[in-house]
């Protein structure tokens with residue numbers, strides 16, 4: 001009898017895991033469930049935002065998945081019972097021998113008062129499109145870019161967007177009439193990588209962008225166009241925020257977040273198993289000691305695929321290493337790289353490779369290999 005593996009969420013983690021489990025098709029049948037009809041890389045939202053790509057060009061449709069032993073279902077997960085490994089969707093029910101929760105992180109823009117009414121975001125495809133459509137009518141003034149809550153996906157992304165926004169404003173002749181300020185509650189852009197943090201802070205300074213770390217915007221007043229900090233208010237003409245992130249409501253309701261930090265799914269950091277037998281969580285929804293980023297979701301999927309293979313065939317799986325190469329857009333077509341390793345050594349390390357055209361090529365290669373591996 002083949003084991004039934006049910007993977008909830010066909011994002012970075014779910015796609016990588018289903019691809020790897022396809023190699024075990026003699027022993028495993030995979031049902032991969034996602035509410036959407038397509039996947040979009042997080043970094044493609046920057047291409048949508050700055051109108052470098054039309055949205056349809058960056059979508060990868062799940063209907064193109066053809067993998068031995070993998071069935072994709074476009075359904076919305078409504079209930080997860082981890083004790084019974086039983087899942088209910090808007091179109092059916094599933095019993096899993098092994099259940100993998102890879103539902104990512106949801107956004108909660110309403111957690112910041114005033115943000116829904118008066119702010120813009122680019123973390124969702126719709127948000128990137130809305131900001132893209134608003135930018136042409138921006139004719140100068142003050143732009144605030146703020147990380148509103150921790151944790152958030154892809155720590156470099158706010159700075160990447162800032163560098164690309166600077167380029168956009170220069171190209172459109174309004175940079176000289178614009179003040180840009182960045183606020184973050186973090187003490188540095190990428191604390192694990194002092195090299196990357198120094199390069200980002202220097203890049204902001206060289207473009208005359210004000211950077212204020214360790215500072216949180218608490219709310220915005222859309223009428224007065226003021227952002228409220230702890231002790232002062234900052235006026236703005238355009239407010240761009242990184243919204244608060246939460247585990248999806250269906251995950252919170254399942255009991256899987258009990259014991260996890262701040263409402264994320266508790267997992268054993270070495271195996272990604274939750275306290276429920278045969279139930280795993282990978283990627284952004286999991287409370288593993290790594291940042292929220294696709295490369296770490298992919299690394300977790302790699303570990304779990306090995307774990308499932310060793311569960312079926314014996315042997316020992318390697319523990320999760322928390323490794324991943326993060327690409328950082330610096331504008332001007334240059335991309336830097338952070339070679340992060342969170343778990344395999346005595347302490348996390350993340351050497352930085354300076355921005356270059358070669359880095360941009362490497363990032364393109366990264367994207368095209370995933371597209372080919374997951375969707376061919």
Ligand SMILES: Cc1cc2nc3c(=O)[nH]c(=O)nc-3n(C[C@H](O)[C@H](O)[C@H](O)COP(=O)(O)OP(=O)(O)OC[C@H]3O[C@@H](n4cnc5c(N)ncnc54)[C@H](O)[C@@H]3O)c2cc1C
Pocket residue numbers: 008009010011012013014033034035036041042043044045046075076077078102103104105122123124153154157248250282283284285292293294295296297326327
């Ligand atoms: C602007 C931006 C830039 C980024 N750049 C990078 C980068 O350069 N490198 C990098 O590694 N990461 C980057 N990221 C982060 C990356 O996109 C995420 O960390 C990654 O996608 C997480 O993978 P995941 O599998 O955990 O979740 P996701 O990829 O978010 O997948 C979760 C899936 O679950 C589905 N889902 C959720 N709820 C339900 C439900 N109830 N029923 C059915 N389906 C559901 C969703 O539709 C989604 O497809 C970036 C993110 C952003 C926003």
